[in-house]
Structures are given as C-alpha cells and as structure tokens.
Amino acid sequence: GAVVSQHPSRVICKSGTSVKIECRSLDFQATTMFWYRQFPKKSLMLMATSNEGSKATYEQGVEKDKFLINHASLTLSTLTVTSAHPEDSSFYICSADGTSGGPYEQYFGPGTRLTVT
Amino acid sequence: AQSVTQLGSHVSVSEGALVLLRCNYSSSVPPYLFWYVQYPNQGLQLLLKYTTGATLVKGINGFEAEFKKSETSFHLTKPSAHMSDAAEYFCAVRAYNNNDMRFGAGTRLTVKP
Numbered sequence: 001g002a003v004v005s006q007h008p009s010r011v012i013c014k015s016g017t018s019v020k021i022e023c024r025s026l027d028f029q030a031t032t033m034f035w036y037r038q039f040p041k042k043s044l045m046l047m048a049t050s051n052e053g054s055k056a057t058y059e060q061g062v063e064k065d066k067f068l069i070n071h072a073s074l075t076l077s078t079l080t081v082t083s084a085h086p087e088d089s090s091f092y093i094c095s096a097d098g099t100s101g102g103p104y105e106q107y108f109g110p111g112t113r114l115t116v117t
Numbered sequence: 118a119q120s121v122t123q124l125g126s127h128v129s130v131s132e133g134a135l136v137l138l139r140c141n142y143s144s145s146v147p148p149y150l151f152w153y154v155q156y157p158n159q160g161l162q163l164l165l166k167y168t169t170g171a172t173l174v175k176g177i178n179g180f181e182a183e184f185k186k187s188e189t190s191f192h193l194t195k196p197s198a199h200m201s202d203a204a205e206y207f208c209a210v211r212a213y214n215n216n217d218m219r220f221g222a223g224t225r226l227t228v229k230p
Contacts (some may be wrong), residue, residue, distance in 0.1 A: 006160075032216055043207065043222045044161075093160055097216055106218055108153070108161040 002028050004096050006109035013084055013116055021079045021112045023094030029074035030096035034106065035067075038091040050077045084116045119144045119210045123221035131229045136180075136195040138224045140208030143189065150191040151209040151218075152182055161207065167191065168213075178202070203228045 003026040013019050023033055031052050036044040048058045048069050056069035066088075068080040077096075081088050091113050095106040124139040142148055149168050153161040165176025172184040182193045191208060205225050211218040 004160075034216075034218070041225075044220045046218070049216070091158075095161075105163075105166070106216075107163075110160040111158070113158065 002096075002105075002107040004094065004107045004109040006092075006094055006112050008112060009110060010113045011115070013114070015085055015116055016083055018080055018082045019084055019114060021081075021092055021094075021114075023077045023079070023096070023109055025075045025096045025107070028096075030077075031074060032097040033071060033077040034095045034097075035069060035077075035079050036093045036095070038093060038111075040091075044093060047079075081114065084114070086116045089114055089116045119148060119212055119217070119219045121208050121210050121219055121221035123206075123208050123224050125224055126222060127225045127227065129227040129229060130198045132200055133197050136193070136198045136202065136226065138193040138206050138208075138226065140182075140191045140193065140221060141189050142191060142208070142210040144210055144212060147213045148210045149213055150182075150184060151211075152176065152180070152191075152193050153207045153209060153220075154178075155205045155207065155223075164193070164206075198226075198228045200228050200230065202226060 005024045007022045033050040035047045038044050047062045048056045050056045050069045050071040052071045058064045071077040091111050093111045095108045120143045122141045151166045152164040155161050164180050165174045167174045167184045175181045180195045205223050207223050208221040
C-alpha cells in the first residue's frame with residue numbers, strides 16, 4: 001500500500017532557531033500534499049495544501065512566512081518552522097493524495113513531534 | 118464547505134461490548150466519508166471509507182460504518198470491543214470534487230477489561 005514517511009519523528013530545538021520537517025511518499029507520486037497540526041488531545045487542523053511545483057495554499061490564520069512549505073518533487077514536501085517559539089510546539093502530520101486507494105484518498109505520515117524550548 | 122461533528126469526546130465500553138462512535142456531517146455536495154484511528158504519538162490509519170455504492174462499509178479490525186444520507190450520519194460500529202481498540206478515532210469528510218478534507222474533533226475510546 002501507499003506509504004508516507006516523515007523525518008524526523010521527534011525534534012527538540014531552541015527558541016529562535018528553524019526546524020525542517022520532511023514528508024515523503026515512498027511508493028507513489030503525490031502532486032498534492034497536506035500539512036496538519038495537532039494540539040494535545042485535539043483534532044487535526046489543516047495548515048496548508050502543498051502542490052508540486054507551485055506555491056502552497058495556506059489556511060486562514062496560518063502565517064506563511066513562519067511555516068514555509070516547499071514541494072519540490074512529486075515525492076517530497078518540506079515544512080520549515082522559522083524562528084520557532086514554544087507555542088509552535090506541537091505534533092505535525094503530513095498526508096499525500098494518492099490514487100491507488102481510489103479517488104481523493106489521503107495517506108498520512110506518522111507525524112513529527114516538535115518541542116521548542 | 119464540509120464539516121463534521123463527532124458526538125462524544127470520550128466513549129468507554131467494556132471488552133466484548135458493542136462499540137458505537139457517532140459522526141454527523143455537513144456537505145453541500147456528495148461527500149466522501151472516512152474514519153481514521155490514531156494511536157498515541159502516531160499518525161492516522163484509515164479504518165474505512167465511503168465514496169459511492171454500498172452504504173454499509175466494512176473496514177479493518179472488524180469495524181464498519183453506514184452512510185445514511187437522510188440522517189447525514191456515518192456512525193462507526195464494532196460488535197465486540199477488544200482492548201487493542203483503545204485509541205482516538207476521527208471522522209472526516211471531503212467533497213467528491215476536491216481534496217479539502219475536514220476532521221471531526223475526535224472520540225477517545227477506552228476499553229475496560
């Protein structure tokens with residue numbers, strides 16, 4: 001089946017530094033990837049939709065200059081949290097649109113736990 | 118726009134008992150509906166989905182859900198709960214003609230021995 005990986009699975013960084021999270025579709029090509037943020041004991045909040053070769057579409061209230069998204073290839077999207085602060089600590093999950101499971105099937109990565117100290 | 122409401126943020130059942138997790142959706146166009154399960158510190162795993170066709174959908178781990186258009190519902194059931202079913206469950210909806218997926222708030226299932 002379709003597999004999506006994320007790297008790293010956990011990261012701790014100091015306040016003011018930047019962190020990059022990678023999302024890869026391992027056995028299929030994904031023209032569209034999604035980035036979600038999940039607060040403790042809460043649902044997933046869509047942050048942005050990432051389309052290969054074009055600018056990402058951000059949801060209302062998400063700072064595009066703080067959460068930089070790059071979708072340089074059909075198998076890789078990256079999320080960079082710039083000048084991270086403790087309030088950016090969260091669980092970040094990516095997903096990729098695939099066609100092997102049927103139309104509009106999303107496959108989710110295992111998530112990245114970001115802790116900003 | 119689509120939205121999902123999950124009734125009950127926490128459901129507790131005894132091992133062997135029926136599991137019923139409720140989900141109601143709102144969509145102005147024909148919806149695609151999904152149930153995902155999430156274990157602690159992990160991503161989401163698809164349990165089952167409804168796109169078209171048969172309204173009773175069977176998924177993995179003995180779960181099933183029925184799409185009821187008249188009730189705008191897609192409740193998840195399992196006849197007999199197992200300890201390993203304890204997790205967070207999310208209902209999600211997306212329109213048939215776009216890739217914008219919206220999640221419910223989630224329901225935490227606890228299974229008592």
